Amino acid sequence: MNITFALIGNPNSGKTTLFNQMTGSNQRVGNFPGVTVEKKDGPVRGHKGVTVVDLPGIYSLSPYTAEEVVTRDFLIYEKPDAIINIIDATNIERNLYLTLQLMELNVPMILALNMMDEIHSSGESIDIQKLEEQLGIPVVPISASKNDGVDELTHRAIKCAEHKTKPKNLDFCCGHVHNAIHSIAHLITEEAKAAGLPLRFAAAKIVEGDQPVIDRLKLMEPELDIIQHIVDDMESHLNTDREAAIADMRYAFIESICKECVKKSAPSREHLRSVQIDNVMTHKYFAIPIFLGIMLFVFWLTFGIFGSGLSDLLSLGIDSITQAVDHALSQVNINPALHSLIINGVFAGVGSVLSFIPIILVLFFFLSLLEDSGYMARVAFVMDKLLRKIGLSGRSFIPMLIGFGCSVPAIMATRTLPSERDRKMTIILTPFMSCSAKLPIYAVFTAAFFPNHGPLVMISLYLLGILVGILVGLLLKKTVFEGSPVPFVMELPPYRLPSAKSVTLKMWERAVDFLKRAFTVIFIATIIIWALQSFDFGFNMVSDTGDSMLAGAGKLVAPIFAPLGFSDWRAATALVTGLTAKEAMVSTFAILLGASDTASVTPLLSQLFVPLSAFSFLTFSLLYMPCVAAMAAVRRELGGWKNAILAMSFQTFVAWIAAFLVYQIGSFIF
Amino acid sequence: MKTTLDKLKMGSKGIISNVGGEGALRRRLLDMGLTPNTTVMVRKVAPLGDPIELHLRNYELTIRQEDAGKIEVTEVAE
Numbered sequence: 001m002n003i004t005f006a007l008i009g010n011p012n013s014g015k016t017t018l019f020n021q022m023t024g025s026n027q028r029v030g031n032f033p034g035v036t037v038e039k040k041d042g043p044v045r046g047h048k049g050v051t052v053v054d055l056p057g058i059y060s061l062s063p064y065t066a067e068e069v070v071t072r073d074f075l076i077y078e079k080p081d082a083i084i085n086i087i088d089a090t091n092i093e094r095n096l097y098l099t100l101q102l103m104e105l106n107v108p109m110i111l112a113l114n115m116m117d118e119i120h121s122s123g124e125s126i127d128i129q130k131l132e133e134q135l136g137i138p139v140v141p142i143s144a145s146k147n148d149g150v151d152e153l154t155h156r157a158i159k160c161a162e163h164k165t166k167p168k169n170l171d172f173c174c175g176h177v178h179n180a181i182h183s184i185a186h187l188i189t190e191e192a193k194a195a196g197l198p199l200r201f202a203a204a205k206i207v208e209g210d211q212p213v214i215d216r217l218k219l220m221e222p223e224l225d226i227i228q229h230i231v232d233d234m235e236s237h238l239n240t241d242r243e244a245a246i247a248d249m250r251y252a253f254i255e256s257i258c259k260e261c262v263k264k265s266a267p268s269r270e271h272l273r274s275v276q277i278d279n280v281m282t283h284k285y286f287a288i289p290i291f292l293g294i295m296l297f298v299f300w301l302t303f304g305i306f307g308s309g310l311s312d313l314l315s316l317g318i319d320s321i322t323q324a325v326d327h328a329l330s331q332v333n334i335n336p337a338l339h340s341l342i343i344n345g346v347f348a349g350v351g352s353v354l355s356f357i358p359i360i361l362v363l364f365f366f367l368s369l370l371e372d373s374g375y376m377a378r379v380a381f382v383m384d385k386l387l388r389k390i391g392l393s394g395r396s397f398i399p400m401l402i403g404f405g406c407s408v409p410a411i412m413a414t415r416t417l418p419s420e421r422d423r424k425m426t427i428i429l430t431p432f433m434s435c436s437a438k439l440p441i442y443a444v445f446t447a448a449f450f451p452n453h454g455p456l457v458m459i460s461l462y463l464l465g466i467l468v469g470i471l472v473g474l475l476l477k478k479t480v481f482e483g484s485p486v487p488f489v490m491e492l493p494p495y496r497l498p499s500a501k502s503v504t505l506k507m508w509e510r511a512v513d514f515l516k517r518a519f520t521v522i523f524i525a526t527i528i529i530w531a532l533q534s535f536d537f538g539f540n541m542v543s544d545t546g547d548s549m550l551a552g553a554g555k556l557v558a559p560i561f562a563p564l565g566f567s568d569w570r571a572a573t574a575l576v577t578g579l580t581a582k583e584a585m586v587s588t589f590a591i592l593l594g595a596s597d598t599a600s601v602t603p604l605l606s607q608l609f610v611p612l613s614a615f616s617f618l619t620f621s622l623l624y625m626p627c628v629a630a631m632a633a634v635r636r637e638l639g640g641w642k643n644a645i646l647a648m649s650f651q652t653f654v655a656w657i658a659a660f661l662v663y664q665i666g667s668f669i670f
Numbered sequence: 671m672k673t674t675l676d677k678l679k680m681g682s683k684g685i686i687s688n689v690g691g692e693g694a695l696r697r698r699l700l701d702m703g704l705t706p707n708t709t710v711m712v713r714k715v716a717p718l719g720d721p722i723e724l725h726l727r728n729y730e731l732t733i734r735q736e737d738a739g740k741i742e743v744t745e746v747a748e
Contacts, residue, residue, distance in 0.1 A: 064698070
């Protein structure tokens with residue numbers, strides 16, 4: 001028998017840890033169709049035919065966020081055989097709030113009471129049997145991080161699915177809300193059936209005023225009138241509105257359960273420790289220095305020590321293999337076109353894909369540490385005020401900061417943002433932060449045109465990127481993303497020691513995901529650029545790149561850049577090759593200007609630019625669409641080429657406008 | 671004493687009497703347990719002066735000053 005479980009719970013409830021324990025590393029990562037909400041599934045270890053789907057971490061089944069809507073649609077329409085609802089036992093009150101809503105969905109359900117080790121060690125206790133009686137669903141105490149109780153959970157969940165034991169309808173409502181739900185349930189029995197919605201869920205959502213559910217039921221005018229009357233009646237009796245009435249009722253019911261089943265001690269040791277750590281980490285004066293210190297350290301390790309060390313090692317390996325193959329190919333006197341394809345196309349492509357791996361591994365190791373320890377939420381808490389004006393929250397700070405290192409992991413890091421809107425906006429803004437691959441371009445140009453003001457020009461470019469990011473953020477907030485700011489109401493989870501398993505798995509998952517999604521894109525792009533560079537329009541191999549198709553294309557697009565001050569085809573060509581990797585622009589200039597190596601490019605650049613047009617060119621290079629690796633990441637996170645191409649065209653457009661302004665205003669002044 | 675949550679001093683407690691605001695924000699506040707009659711403690715203010723950290727229902731929550739201003743509370747004397 002094939003069984004599908006839906007794993008669901010609040011953020012920070014240990015959901016991912018449990019998922020990892022149940023599936024091992026055998027997971028499939030993807031998106032829900034049409035939205036940038038991640039969906040993971042995998043077979044349960046040791047049980048053939050049993051699959052578990054990891055749904056987004058949510059607090060409620062409200063209609064307001066993509067995550068919540070996707071989750072409830074999945075539960076209602078995909079009909080998993082059972083729901084495994086994981087809750088954090090140390091935070092049972094708020095966690096049960098989602099549980100009560102899930103129980104309305106009429107799907108067999110089991111409760112996994114996680115973090116029981118912390119409950120025991122702090123001298124608290126939870127009466128499992130009583131909790132089962134009160135809720136009417138099986139409850140299994142577990143400790144996901146220690147793998148305690150996970151086997152029993154799986155066994156009982158399978159039983160639950162086989163017996164199709166659905167949660168009974170709880171009479172957790174009292175008085176007026178209860179009456180309203182029941183009257184409405186009677187009224188809409190047929191419509192709920194026709195719409196395929198669980199009756200109790202539909203009735204409760206109507207009382208709540210959940211528009212999508214009301215629309216889906218296709219109710220007639222007279223019924224809507226009666227419903228309105230019932231709700232008005234309830235509101236006037238309770239002296240509150242419908243949404244508050246239901247939330248209040250649920251929490252009141254939970255409080256009564258907890259009073260019966262949970263024996264609390266004074267604030268637990270873990271909690272006190274967490275508060276103490278937090279007093280330092282979010283200290284009035286130390287918080288920001290500590291944050292900057294941590295990020296500098298992570299950057300230093302990622303792009304300095306480990307990242308570059310591993311990258312160097314990797315490229316050493318690739319270089320030596322390349323050389324060996326190159327030598328071998330020369331020996332056998334192979335066709336020069338094929339020779340070039342293998343060395344400059346295939347090997348270069350593979351090399352450029354692999355060069356990102358060390359950075360991704362190291363960076364996501366640290367980011368997972370920060371996320372799992374609970375520190376990431378504090379960063380959002382500390383930095384929120386800075387990003388609020390552009391319509392984002394403190395959560396977006398880390399991805400943007402990583403953008404200064406490399407856009408690829410920065411864009412991948414947006415996946416942990418809790419709202420779809422914030423994710424999309426952050427993905428569009430992040431590439432404006434000047435990534436480290438652009439430094440070689442800046443270096444060559446400042447040496448050529450601003451030898452006495454190098455640092456000033458560099459800093460102004462970084463600031464320009466930030467400024468454009470802010471302006472575009474404001475623009476997006478007023479246009480595309482208008483009217484739907486996601487409320488910044490965020491849990492600050494207790495500080496916990498991250499588990500090595502979870503951190504390594506996350507790191508591994510990201511690297512594999514990148515390889516899978518980016519490999520083809522980067523590889524094909526490199527081959528295309530290689531072909532354009534190596535052949536002329538008659539598909540003859542060229543010895544001088546100036547005769548190639550790429551140069552032809554450069555000549556074709558060059559006039560577009562005339563208003564920006566650089567209409568030479570070689571500049572346009574460099575911008576095209578810059579798409580494979582930004583630093584490749586330097587070597588393209590070297591080839592096209594006939595320099596013997598990249599170091600001797602500097603004096604030759606004055607053939608193409610004057611200082612003002614050089615700065616305009618740098619502005620364009622800073623802002624225009626990111627390299628193919630970042631494009632692949634954007635496509636992955638935005639869930640398709642359409643959105644990705646839209647985002648990149650927009651960035652290129654912004655770059656053109658900015659460079660245009662720089663050049664025109666500059667010509668006016670000087 | 672009746673006031674709003676953003677006016678409470680660090681370390682002081684209040685009992686929620688009404689949750690204002692609308693749409694996604696209000697729903698989110700309610701979902702996170704900021705319902706009438708809940709006791710809330712203001713634990714901390716962020717280094718830049720906003721947002722604030724609350725303690726309620728045995729966990730920590732952060733909300734912005736502006737949104738806290740929509741939550742009416744009765745201050746609890748210590």
